Amino acid sequence: MVDLKALRAEMDKRYKVIEISEQRTDLAFLECDKIDVPDAVAYLRDHEGYVHLSFITCVDRLEDEQFEIVYMLRNHEKKHDLGVKTKIDRKNPVMDSMHNHWAAVATYQRELREMFGIEFPGSPGVNRPFALESWAGPPPMRRDFDTRKYSEETYFPRPGRETHDPAEHMKKTQYPGRADL
Amino acid sequence: MKTKTDKPVLPNLDLPASDKGYFCDARPEVVEPVKGIWENFLNWGRANSLWILGFGTGCGAIELRPLMTSRYDMYRFGVQPRPTPRQSGLFIIGGYASVKTLKRIVRSYEQMQGPKFVLGLGSCTVNGGMYWDSYNTINRLDQYIPVDVYIAGCMPRPEALLAGIKALKQRILDGEAEGANDYARNFDWYKANQKKIITDWNMPDYNW
Amino acid sequence: MTQMPDREKFPVHTGGVENFDLESGRYMKVWQGPQHPGVTGNMALELVTSGDEIVDLKTHVGYLHRGFEKLMERRKWIQNFPLVCRICVPEPDFNEYLYAAATEELAGIEIPERAVWIRTLNLEMARLTSFLMWLGGQAGAFGMGTIGQWTVTMRDFMLDLFEELTGGRIYHMYIVPGGVRGDVPQGWFSHVLTTLKNVEKVLDDIELVLFNNAVFKKRAVGLGVITPDMVDYYGITGPNARASGVARDIRKDRSYLIYDKLDFDIITGISIGVDSDIFGRTRLRAAEMRQSISLIRQMIDKMPEGPVHVSPPNVLHWKIPAGETYLSAECTRGEYGYYIVSDGSDKPRRVYVRGPSYTHAVALFEHMAPGTNIADTAGLMVSLHTYPPEIER
Numbered sequence: 001m002v003d004l005k006a007l008r009a010e011m012d013k014r015y016k017v018i019e020i021s022e023q024r025t026d027l028a029f030l031e032c033d034k035i036d037v038p039d040a041v042a043y044l045r046d047h048e049g050y051v052h053l054s055f056i057t058c059v060d061r062l063e064d065e066q067f068e069i070v071y072m073l074r075n076h077e078k079k080h081d082l083g084v085k086t087k088i089d090r091k092n093p094v095m096d097s098m099h100n101h102w103a104a105v106a107t108y109q110r111e112l113r114e115m116f117g118i119e120f121p122g123s124p125g126v127n128r129p130f131a132l133e134s135w136a137g138p139p140p141m142r143r144d145f146d147t148r149k150y151s152e153e154t155y156f157p158r159p160g161r162e163t164h165d166p167a168e169h170m171k172k173t174q175y176p177g178r179a180d181l
Numbered sequence: 182m183k184t185k186t187d188k189p190v191l192p193n194l195d196l197p198a199s200d201k202g203y204f205c206d207a208r209p210e211v212v213e214p215v216k217g218i219w220e221n222f223l224n225w226g227r228a229n230s231l232w233i234l235g236f237g238t239g240c241g242a243i244e245l246r247p248l249m250t251s252r253y254d255m256y257r258f259g260v261q262p263r264p265t266p267r268q269s270g271l272f273i274i275g276g277y278a279s280v281k282t283l284k285r286i287v288r289s290y291e292q293m294q295g296p297k298f299v300l301g302l303g304s305c306t307v308n309g310g311m312y313w314d315s316y317n318t319i320n321r322l323d324q325y326i327p328v329d330v331y332i333a334g335c336m337p338r339p340e341a342l343l344a345g346i347k348a349l350k351q352r353i354l355d356g357e358a359e360g361a362n363d364y365a366r367n368f369d370w371y372k373a374n375q376k377k378i379i380t381d382w383n384m385p386d387y388n389w
Numbered sequence: 390m391t392q393m394p395d396r397e398k399f400p401v402h403t404g405g406v407e408n409f410d411l412e413s414g415r416y417m418k419v420w421q422g423p424q425h426p427g428v429t430g431n432m433a434l435e436l437v438t439s440g441d442e443i444v445d446l447k448t449h450v451g452y453l454h455r456g457f458e459k460l461m462e463r464r465k466w467i468q469n470f471p472l473v474c475r476i477c478v479p480e481p482d483f484n485e486y487l488y489a490a491a492t493e494e495l496a497g498i499e500i501p502e503r504a505v506w507i508r509t510l511n512l513e514m515a516r517l518t519s520f521l522m523w524l525g526g527q528a529g530a531f532g533m534g535t536i537g538q539w540t541v542t543m544r545d546f547m548l549d550l551f552e553e554l555t556g557g558r559i560y561h562m563y564i565v566p567g568g569v570r571g572d573v574p575q576g577w578f579s580h581v582l583t584t585l586k587n588v589e590k591v592l593d594d595i596e597l598v599l600f601n602n603a604v605f606k607k608r609a610v611g612l613g614v615i616t617p618d619m620v621d622y623y624g625i626t627g628p629n630a631r632a633s634g635v636a637r638d639i640r641k642d643r644s645y646l647i648y649d650k651l652d653f654d655i656i657t658g659i660s661i662g663v664d665s666d667i668f669g670r671t672r673l674r675a676a677e678m679r680q681s682i683s684l685i686r687q688m689i690d691k692m693p694e695g696p697v698h699v700s701p702p703n704v705l706h707w708k709i710p711a712g713e714t715y716l717s718a719e720c721t722r723g724e725y726g727y728y729i730v731s732d733g734s735d736k737p738r739r740v741y742v743r744g745p746s747y748t749h750a751v752a753l754f755e756h757m758a759p760g761t762n763i764a765d766t767a768g769l770m771v772s773l774h775t776y777p778p779e780i781e782r
Contacts, residue, residue, distance in 0.1 A: 023713070024494075052624065052626075054724065054743055055728065057739075057741040059730050072715055083715060103624065104751070107748075129451070131451030132281070132317065132454065134280065134379060137316070140316050140459060141458065147460070151309075152314075155320040155321070156320055156324045157308070157309070157313070157321075158307065163313075166705050167706060240778065243479060246522075247541055249538070249541070277455060279454050282423070282431060312460065315455050317456050335560070
């Protein structure tokens, strides 16, 4: 069990915490300013027992023109997960590298750079391609990249393959003439 | 020594000048089947010693492993895995092929000795399957290398694989499995398709 | 007995970058993979060697990248079910469970008790099946193909059980939101018990053949040591961490599903008295297989009766309230997790899959390999239990 109010009070002394919200008793999310994140994560790791980094990922908030980066930490003693979130500008996506915090961070940052186009200056090997090879298009995980259109243009779709919206298809084939569905 | 200068050669444009000497610039050639009983005999031999290239390209490869155990025992059909393309005659594409893998598939396929056969395993080789709209997997395998038999399913059972191998054997016996010659005949078309998606082509145009 | 690499053989560091003068004749670059037989899934290793000693290793992944996370964003919640299980081929049930449980949590669906039990049973069987496949790979990487034949055959019998229960051999698509897809068929439990008995017998044989094998002992003891202080820094989870004596098991820590009602202890390297090398990790995983067998037996004994499924709302128009959650479970390799963000629409906003191989195969393996032998690379990699499909997804 983690006392979130106490954690928030401790964090407020040092960093600007925007929001802290509880999802389950063993999972909470904490939102910080971009500038505070590397220090806040280091503080959580060294003083609050969040020693394990589960993952780093990014959510594309296209409508807000922002990327939301999530660092998921785990406290094994208190059996608690804490997601540290921060928002960065989508037009100029640069984030401070945290490759000294954990060994795997450099890999995550490499993947984020490739999939979302977020720059991590100073992260070792960040410019090497991770999963893609000879990729010329925009970073594929961005929401404005249309994977279906790209696939149809690049690869050769086999003629005769049909796709349906399942709801519409079910309505037509299973319940013909029902207007209330 | 007589050199064949009248045949068209491959430019190998994307190779650095220092590497050009290492690779052949000859194109693949069509080997016309001999007619009659001799070809039938050769086909009988080919059909009964299918050696698989041990390159599990996708998740379908997980169903290849049970074939090697006593339960399915593919060795009784003269099928066995080999570690290198030079010794193999059958390439089983185990499902989806990402662009990065396709580059290795093309290279491995070209390095195999003819006559060579390709078995497309799983729906994703037929039309993209689950990943028909993915930005990184191809939709149709037969646009890039010639395919002899497709096995549909996701994922196909070992029995389906055995049935596919049986179907391939029948094709070989009937003299229809002419994939290597098809590749040589339509070499430019295949190459254009391959180069369309493999944009960093840093290998010889044809490597054997 | 830790193998310390001979630093004199190593290249010079200048400005944080290692300098290999390949022309000097001291170093040679060797590529292992992507089609190396010792690799479970396609992954290429770029080795720089000096003699037969590895001085640098870079992992290259992406041969199996299908863009799952992108595809999920453009499919409805229910349409993602056939997709998620294909992320990790040898152990698909964890994807199904985590995706189902995360959507249920966001949508606020309670599932019946029997469904929870069947889910747990399904997951434990998946663990056992995956371990069987792994054990064959580990022995095969050290040249003992016989054990691979035994375990893959036994795995086949486990897959038969899955087929009877779910209709699918490899991909089950059995755990769906609201419970499981169908009840246990009649007589299935007795089939499970029979198969478990056979698996146990094979495990006894393997105990004899593998762990007393001089070749395996000579090669595996002292190779690839993970020390407890590496665990946090390299993000090691699962049996790799437990073998070094760190008692962490999400089944106990989070006690998801019904693991708090079952009788089991965390197996660590200390509790079974092994070192944290390849040999020790193999022993530990063999012990975890027996633990899985015992858990399955307990579940069959105590399985409650009742419904196995509650109907969610019309799944074709299913909109999940906005929110985000992260769920993790203990798979054979460590922490498997799903981070799901919903924006209130009928499609997920973001699904992130956390595979344990991500840290093991890249950061940890690149750290452990220098100083070992080329011939041991395959064994070392298999002992970390990496499945490339979950790294690149």
